[in-house]
Amino acid sequence: MFIHIKPESDSPIYIQLIYQIKKGIITKQLVPGEILPSVRSLAGDIGVNMHTVNKAYKQLEYEGIVLNRKNGFEVKKIEDIKIEESKIKELHSKLTELMIDAAIFQLTDQKVKELKESIRTEILEG
Template sequence: MLLKINFESDVPIYAQLKNQIIRGIAKGELDEGESLPSVRQMAEDIGINMHTVNKAYNLLKGDGFITIDRRKGAIVNKIPIPSSEEYDDILKEELESIISEAHCRGVSEEDFIEACKEIYSVYKRK
């Protein structure tokens, strides 16, 4: 899996890293039980601070995407991860922000839903 970090982005590097790993898991590029590079190796490969990688890995662990084992490192967990009421609330809040901006920019409901379907289709499990 190739990670692309945009150092000019307003999105923090740890969040970009976390999001790209989640996308890799969702697309099947990272399988259950697969090891992620060590914190040191990932930091070196991307050219970022080890603390940044550590923060991304800890967030992924907290969200249930990976398990961190002292001997084996970061391991991808079984997908799908059970949803929770807390996640459902976060999802709705984030969608509300995206939908409200799309509405203000004149994106129709049909176009918005079609864009969502296009993106979601990439993540359907085989």
Template sequence: MLITVDFLSDSPIYIQIYEQIVFGIAAGSLCSGESLPSVRRLAEDIGVNLHTVNKAYRLLSDDGYIRLEHRTGAQVVGIGLSHADIMPYLTDRLRLLAAQAVVLGMSEREFANLASEEYRKIDSKRTAGK
């Protein structure tokens, strides 16, 4: 999978890396057990500081998307990880999105449709890859 980082974007680089790896797992570009590049390699490729990549990897590992081990480096955990820890976070983000939808004057149905459409897009990408 290609990881692309936009230095002009408002979102911090470690968040961009984090998000792209999550997207990659969801879309099936990154499979369970697959190794991610080492912190040094990724930092060098993108042209950022080691700490930036470290931060992204640590965040991914904290949220359970990847496993960080001293020997094997970063490994993708894959689909179907235990989601008890991440639920509050997910609910939080969703709450904000729902609030934004309400402010925009969207109906509940429209909001739900939008959500399931995005879900299906990513999910179909993964199933198409298999």
């Protein structure tokens, strides 16, 4: 199981789950066509409530990343994942906040580049 939840984190558990699963797709630990672990089994494995997992899966479905088949949630092919206008707006706001913080805290381009590199490595390696 590649999913790790930090209960003490500021982000809600279901948000952490969403990004862990997205990361799993990017790193191909989850492959298209595969069925995600069932709501209840994943909940048991990572020690959270069923409804919390369900909320994460539902939002992944809403974002067009998984498909709700009759026998569980299926990972879509990455080419079939399309971004919606509302998601673009969300990314826009987040990026605006980041850029404002980078400016006010005077992060150099070099520093930002390093940060991005280290994140890229983390995502790819686990």
